[in-house]
Amino acid sequence: MRRIITLSLASTLSIFSAFSQSAKPKTTTKPATTNSANGGYNLPVTVAPLKNCWVYIGCYYGKFKNLVDSAWLDNNSTGVFKGKAKLTEGIYFLVSPKHSILTEFLMDKPQRFSIKADTLHLETASITGSADNDLFQQYTKYLSTKGPQLNALQSQYKEAKTTADSTRIRDEIIAGNKELTDYRENVIKQHPESLLTFLLQAMKRPEVPAMPKLPNGKLDSTYPYRFVKEHYWDDVSFEDDRLLRTPFFEPKVDEYFKYYVSPEPDSVIQEVNYILLSARTGKDMFKYMLGKFTDKYINPEIMGQDKVFVFLFNNYFSKGDTTWLSAKQKEFIFNRAYSLMANQIGEAAAPMDLVDTSGKAVPLYGLNAPFTFVLFWDHTCGHCKEEVPRIDSIFEAKWKKMGVKIYAVNVNADEHIMEPWKKFIIDSKLKGWTHVYELKKQRDADNAAGRANFRQLYDVFQTPTMYLLDKDKHIIAKKLTLEQFDEVMQAKLKAQASK
Secondary structure, rough: OOOOOOOOOOHHHHHHOOOOOOOOOOOOOOEOOOOOHOOOOOEEEEEEOOEEEEEEEEEEEEEEHHHHHEEEEEEOEEEEEEEEEOOOOOEEEOOOOOOOOOEEEEEEEOOOOEEEEOOOOOHOOOEEOOHHHHHHHHHHHHHHHHHHHHHHHHHHHHOOOHHHHHHHHHHHHHHHHHHHHHHHHHHHHHHHHHHHHHHHHHOOOOOOOOEEEEOOOEEOOHHHHHHHHHHHHOOOOOOOOOHHOOOHHHHHHHHHHOOOOOOHHHHHHHHHHHHHHHHHOOOHHHHHHHHHHHHHHOOOOOOOOOOHHHHHHHHOOHOOOOOOOOEEEHHHHHHHHHHOOOOOOOOOOOOOEEOOOOEEEEEEEHOOOOOOOEEEEEEOOOOHHHHHHHHHHHHHHHHHHHHHHEEEEOOOOOOOHHHHHHHHHOOOOOOOOOEOOOHHHHHHHHHOOOOOHHHHHOOOOOOOOOEEEEEOEEEEEEOHHHHHHHHHHHHHHHHOOOO
């Protein structure tokens, strides 16, 4: 595979990771804080038997774990975490000098509590001076018992030998889950203003009522799906930055998009836009979610979903909503957007007026075919040398009979070094293809006029790159495997035949 750019797509990850996952004493980057007028935070800490070393506090930040402050432990194993501005509330953790998590705690609103731990007996770690952490410690203690019990029952259920055993264990699991739910609901009811209540509410999944009956008397089997989708975000306020300081918020988002959002780009766009508009007043949340969606859809797993990234660019990036990005990062995002805008599924393919091996102009739109397979390749590319014979094999076996035309663009051919390209075509017996390339004077003219070239118009940053066009030269598939391209053609033909 030949890559024609040096800035890889993976480089965008650093744009949105927000904070480093490692830290040096007193130089760590902290997550966004609230107004400094509220007195900041002061957290005395004792970690036996550690002495004369640095310890840290960290927090969840979406899928990341970030260190946010450090404290020096003296000869008595004591130190203090302190700052002039309060930290965003959420689930935090005490971190050892070797960056292992010692214990979790809640960063509450007052942020005036003490942490005590012993690395040899982590189960005895405690927080004093915080009502929210008192509640949290009770909850985690309860979970430390109930969680293993439920896990053991799940294992037993999988290994059950008889129907009676399965039924009994299933009933025990149901009862155990109800007990856990009741415990959480009791916390919510008795401590409605607590941070733990906020977290428990955000964690909840909708409980589906009994399925109603349809007019024909049958149960409405689609009701559970519709109910969950409609109520999935009932207890979530996307503008609340505290959600990012939890380990469960991002998995909940991922679950929603996996199970309750159609992969069709317009459906994804609707959901993405709702979340981003809802998160606008949450500085950290908006930044994080825009980054998450950009990373996911700038190079999507499902064909056509790059339309979501183009939407994000048009509605957020191009309107100045990303002032935190560097000039280099902005350039990358803008270039990727411009490369994708002209080759969206369903849109007309950009015209190409290239020349064949004899120097004769052969416009893409001059080909008359039910399907046009556009291939961008290079005769010196190792991956192309493997893929081109496979393309020719399926072309000779199936596509030629269907009237398919291949418009093969050599991305690095030059009129002064034509012979190796021609020799490859002859040796590979690539007959029936339209072999074309761009003249130097065409490239120069495009550059002088500031026009996008075929590399930009077709997002050709690696070879081979492939597109499938219909009879009107609209893009119906791109960047798939050969087998998938063939399946698209067969599906289109079948759909046409059924009309």
